[in-house]
Amino acid sequence: MGQDVFVVVEYLRREVSDISYVMLAAARQLAQGCGGNVVAVLLGQNAKELTGSLSADRVLYCDHPSLADFNPDAYRAVIMNLVKEQSPRAVLFGHTTIGTDVAGLISEGLSLPLVSSCLTLGADGKFISQICGGKIMVEGELPAPSALITVVPGGYKSEEGKASKPPEVTALAAPALENLRLALKKYIEPDAGDVDISKASLLIAVGRGIQNKDNLDLVNELAAATGGTVCASRPVVDQGWLPTTRLVGKSGKRVKPKIYLALGISGAPEHVEAIGESDVIIAVNTDLNAPIFNVAKFGTTLDLLEVVPQLTEKVRQIQAS
Numbered sequence: 001m002g003q004d005v006f007v008v009v010e011y012l013r014r015e016v017s018d019i020s021y022v023m024l025a026a027a028r029q030l031a032q033g034c035g036g037n038v039v040a041v042l043l044g045q046n047a048k049e050l051t052g053s054l055s056a057d058r059v060l061y062c063d064h065p066s067l068a069d070f071n072p073d074a075y076r077a078v079i080m081n082l083v084k085e086q087s088p089r090a091v092l093f094g095h096t097t098i099g100t101d102v103a104g105l106i107s108e109g110l111s112l113p114l115v116s117s118c119l120t121l122g123a124d125g126k127f128i129s130q131i132c133g134g135k136i137m138v139e140g141e142l143p144a145p146s147a148l149i150t151v152v153p154g155g156y157k158s159e160e161g162k163a164s165k166p167p168e169v170t171a172l173a174a175p176a177l178e179n180l181r182l183a184l185k186k187y188i189e190p191d192a193g194d195v196d197i198s199k200a201s202l203l204i205a206v207g208r209g210i211q212n213k214d215n216l217d218l219v220n221e222l223a224a225a226t227g228g229t230v231c232a233s234r235p236v237v238d239q240g241w242l243p244t245t246r247l248v249g250k251s252g253k254r255v256k257p258k259i260y261l262a263l264g265i266s267g268a269p270e271h272v273e274a275i276g277e278s279d280v281i282i283a284v285n286t287d288l289n290a291p292i293f294n295v296a297k298f299g300t301t302l303d304l305l306e307v308v309p310q311l312t313e314k315v316r317q318i319q320a321s
């Protein structure tokens with residue numbers, strides 16, 4: 001029997017995050033090569049029902065009051081113990097706020113190498129990573145015997161990591177979790193503001209490619225014609241062209257519309273991690289190598305300033321006919 005591949009499952013508000021399924025799909029590739037099992041690691045309190053949808057050979061579930069909410073100290077203690085005992089081939093974390101937080105702590109604590117922003121993993125132990133905000137792809141070989149990996153969305157579909165039948169679940173004993181240095185005080189919800197973009201079914205998202213505030217008029221016209229809601233990437237919000245309530249991404253909101261139309265957005269990991277649950281992503285970006293095309297179902301490399309008015313006109317024509 002070879003070494004196992006561990007996946008640290010992420011969830012929020014009792015819902016498994018998409019990135020967890022993406023990681024399980026990636027882990028399957030690697031496990032096939034090293035002859036081990038895919039082992040999902042779930043930490044929480046009264047959260048066992050979350051294991052049912054995980055496509056893993058088995059789940060190690062650690063139940064403890066200190067794990068009721070995410071706590072990097074507690075996660076560090078549990079996962080370090082586990083990795084020391086079982087020496088997995090790799091431990092996968094989401095390249096998310098939670099995942100990068102914990103992966104860094106474990107890497108430091110156990111002096112293990114950390115491969116960041118991994119897009120795909122092969123059975124041969126090769127990986128492809130997206131660095132510099134997704135602008136550069138790096139190919140490498142996973143360090144042996146054990147490595148930590150943070151995974152970005154885009155390399156696998158989340159469906160590939162979902163189980164058709166619930167996996168076997170084994171209880172994982174928690175180490176001493178007293179005297180933690182950190183405690184969650186409260187969740188600070190982003191202000192819902194004028195519209196709640198997380199509830200919109202058609203999102204028209206603008207990025208730096210819009211170039212200036214005046215060009216937003218074109219996008220507002222498209223939104224008015226289609227009934228869509230305008231949202232944005234961080235540079236647009238940082239410039240003050242749209243309020244923070246419209247920000248999509250790591251520092252903004254997660255969204256799950258039926259259609260996500262990304263206009264002039266490059267597809268940096270901090271943006272893409274929040275749009276993975278969209279039914280269809282359509283990208284308009286003049287750079288064919290922009291990473292947004294890795295997650296988009298449809299796309300064009302035409303200039304958005306030409307595409308948007310034509311699209312608005314077409315919608316109006318259809319509505320008038």
Ligand SMILES: Cc1cc2nc3c(=O)[nH]c(=O)nc-3n(C[C@H](O)[C@H](O)[C@H](O)COP(=O)(O)OP(=O)(O)OC[C@H]3O[C@@H](n4cnc5c(N)ncnc54)[C@H](O)[C@@H]3O)c2cc1C
Nearest residue numbers: 207208209233234249250251252264265266285286287304
């Ligand atoms: C801790 C942290 C948190 C972050 N949180 C967030 C977050 O919540 N949300 C977020 O979005 N970012 C966030 N970021 C920033 C993120 O890393 C990227 O910098 C940002 O997403 C890039 O925004 P963009 O795609 O609009 O701009 P760029 O990366 O500059 O991309 C602009 C794109 O527009 C294209 N383009 C230019 N002109 C045209 C045209 N005329 N027609 C069509 N395409 C065109 C270009 O080819 C380019 O790909 C965060 C970063 C950090 C470090």
